[in-house]
Amino acid sequence: MANDRGGSDNAAAWDRYAVAYQARTQLSTSSAHYGPELPDESALRLLGDLKGKRVLELGCGGAQCSIAFAKQGATAIGVDFSAQQLAFARRLCEREDVKVELRLGDLADLAFLRADSIDLAFSSYAFGYVDDLNRVFRQVHRVLKIGAPLVFSLPHPASEMFELDGTQPLAVQRAYFDKSPIERELGGVPFVDYHHTFADIYMGLARSSYRIDLILEPEPVVGGRRSEEWRDANLYVPRTLIVRARKEGS
Numbered sequence: 001m002a003n004d005r006g007g008s009d010n011a012a013a014w015d016r017y018a019v020a021y022q023a024r025t026q027l028s029t030s031s032a033h034y035g036p037e038l039p040d041e042s043a044l045r046l047l048g049d050l051k052g053k054r055v056l057e058l059g060c061g062g063a064q065c066s067i068a069f070a071k072q073g074a075t076a077i078g079v080d081f082s083a084q085q086l087a088f089a090r091r092l093c094e095r096e097d098v099k100v101e102l103r104l105g106d107l108a109d110l111a112f113l114r115a116d117s118i119d120l121a122f123s124s125y126a127f128g129y130v131d132d133l134n135r136v137f138r139q140v141h142r143v144l145k146i147g148a149p150l151v152f153s154l155p156h157p158a159s160e161m162f163e164l165d166g167t168q169p170l171a172v173q174r175a176y177f178d179k180s181p182i183e184r185e186l187g188g189v190p191f192v193d194y195h196h197t198f199a200d201i202y203m204g205l206a207r208s209s210y211r212i213d214l215i216l217e218p219e220p221v222v223g224g225r226r227s228e229e230w231r232d233a234n235l236y237v238p239r240t241l242i243v244r245a246r247k248e249g250s
Contacts, residue, residue, distance in 0.1 A: 010129045010192055014061075014082035017189040022062050022088050024187075029096055032065040034153040035125050035240040037220040041068070046151055046214065046244055050074040053119035056143065058107045058136065058152075059126020063089030066100045069122075076100045077118075079107060080126075108135045113143040116250075123152040125240075131181075131194045133201070137208040144247040150210065156217065156238040157197050201243065210245035217241060 014021075027033060032041040041047055051073030057066045060078030062085055070076040078100055080086050086102050093100050103112065107123075107130060121140045127133055140150055160182060161172050174182075182193040196204075205212055217238040 009190075011081040013186075013189050013191045014080075015084040017187050018062075018082060018084035018088055020187045027062065027064040029064045029067040029071070029092070029098075032068050032122065033124055034218070034242055038153075038218050038240055044216070044218075044242075046216075046242070047120060047122070047149075050120065054117060056110075056113070056118045056121045056140075058121065058123040058140070059129070060089060060100075060102070061085045061126075062092055063100050063102065064092070065122065065124060066102075067093060067096050067098045070098045070100055071096075074120075077103070077113075079103045079105060079110070081106060108132070108139040110139045110143050115142050116145050118143045119145060119148050121148075121150040121152075123150075123154075125153055125155070127152055127154040127196070128193050129191070133194075133196055134204040134208065137204050137210065141208050141210065141247055146248070146250065147246055149213075149244050149246050151242070151244045153240050153242045154196070155193065156241045157195065157201075159237050159239050160193070160195050162237055201241075205243075205245045209247065209249040211248050212243060212245045214244040215241070216243075 028040070032047065034040065034044065050069055053074045055066070055069045055074040055076050057069070057076065057078045060066050060080045063078045066076040066078040078089060080089070081104070083104055086104055089100070089102055107126065121144055127136070130136055144150065157176070161174050161176050176197065179195060182195060184191055184193060202212065218240060220235065220239070
């Protein structure tokens, strides 16, 4: 999370919402997830064999993905800006009898990691809460080994043009190029989202010396479980963008 008011507000919001969120979502610890209504890593297979790898998760929340990585033989490291999310993560790691290194802090504050020491960086739906995403890309680049991937999902840039609340006909409500923060509520708790266009994401990665080798706009799983945020409009507007980019240079 960027070091700004929006970042601190989101950290406080997640502290308030963590208990309700974890109780509601009941996320699996058997395979990494990419977002609501989407295939998980067991179906998408974007990360490869993790046995013996050092894996960094950015915005780990309750650490369900990091626990899945550890179960596959990885050394898992999770970073999150919410103390309450990490408190849940510690309890879950203990219950699952899995070791995950958990760190409280900004997603770009990775000074505790040596350069060229991480085999995979992963983030699921956390980058939408980050204002200065380029700073995260640069810091992750420093800690990744050359050729190692950064794999992340975030709200699809196109989805933020629409108000998918189910009360209005599907129509453009917001300019694609509007970079102002987006205020929304989850469970009655106010959050701030940050809109990143395709160009923002691509150029941020390119300028930080990554090579993008995969982009996915997955459709919802047919007949799968629907979250409380699900709207039928999600069948027409892509909800999630998944990117895999590999570190180039030093």
